[in-house]
Amino acid sequence: MEAFLVSLSSVLLGELGDRTQLLALMLATQLRRPGAVIAGIFVATLLNHLLAALAGQWAGSLLDPAVLRWVLGVSFLALAAWVFVPEEEEEDRPAMSHYGAFILAAVSFFLAEMGDKTQIVTLALGARYHDLLPVVCGSVLGMLAVDIPTVLMAGSVMRHVPLRLIRFAAALVYAVLGVFTLLGITDIHI
Numbered sequence: 001m002e003a004f005l006v007s008l009s010s011v012l013l014g015e016l017g018d019r020t021q022l023l024a025l026m027l028a029t030q031l032r033r034p035g036a037v038i039a040g041i042f043v044a045t046l047l048n049h050l051l052a053a054l055a056g057q058w059a060g061s062l063l064d065p066a067v068l069r070w071v072l073g074v075s076f077l078a079l080a081a082w083v084f085v086p087e088e089e090e091e092d093r094p095a096m097s098h099y100g101a102f103i104l105a106a107v108s109f110f111l112a113e114m115g116d117k118t119q120i121v122t123l124a125l126g127a128r129y130h131d132l133l134p135v136v137c138g139s140v141l142g143m144l145a146v147d148i149p150t151v152l153m154a155g156s157v158m159r160h161v162p163l164r165l166i167r168f169a170a171a172l173v174y175a176v177l178g179v180f181t182l183l184g185i186t187d188i189h190i
Contacts, residue, residue, distance in 0.1 A: 003129035007138025008145075010125065011049075014118045015146040023112050028151040033101040040105025041147050042140070048113045049122045049139045056126025056135075073182030075124050080175035082117060118143060128181065 015021055027037045113119050122139040129135055 003131045004134035004138040007125050007135045008142045010121050011118045011139040011142030020112050024147040024150045027105050031101040034151050036101035037105045037151050040102045041109050044106045044110035045140050045143045052119045052122040053126030053135045056123040060127030073178045077178035080171040
C-alpha cells in the first residue's frame, strides 16, 4: 500500500503545473474531444510509466543497495530542485490529423512524458519498491487525477490554483523522499 500511496501522491503533485498538464489543456482546447483526449492520455501514461517502472526495477536489481539508496536519494533531491525550473510554453500547436484526436493525444502525451519529472519519479519508485503493480497504478492514477479535470475544465483549472504553492508542495514531497532515502528510512507512514 505504501508504494501505491507514495507513487500516487508524488506523481499527482509533480504533474500539477507540469508541461504534460499544459499539453493536456492545449489538446482539450484545440481538439474539443475530451473523451478521446482522456483516453489518449491514459494509454500514453500507462505505457510510459510501465516502461519507466520496469526500467527502475531492472536498474535497482543491478545496483548494490547502498549505491542505489544514494542514487535514489540524490535523484529525489534533484527533482525537488527541478520543480522550481519554469516549464517552457509550447509554441507549436499540434495539427489535427486523419488519425484522430485519440492517436494525436496518445502520441503527443507519450513523447512529452519522455524524460519528464513524473516519468523519472516513476522510474525511481520502481527501483525503490520493486513492486510494479502498485507503483504503476499509483503513478497512472496520479497523472489522471490531475489531467482529467484539466481536460474537462480546460481553461479554468490553472486560473484558480496558485502554481507557486503547487510547486512548493511537490518540491517538499520530493525532498522528504530524498532525505528519507538517504537516511535509509524505508517505512513512510502516510
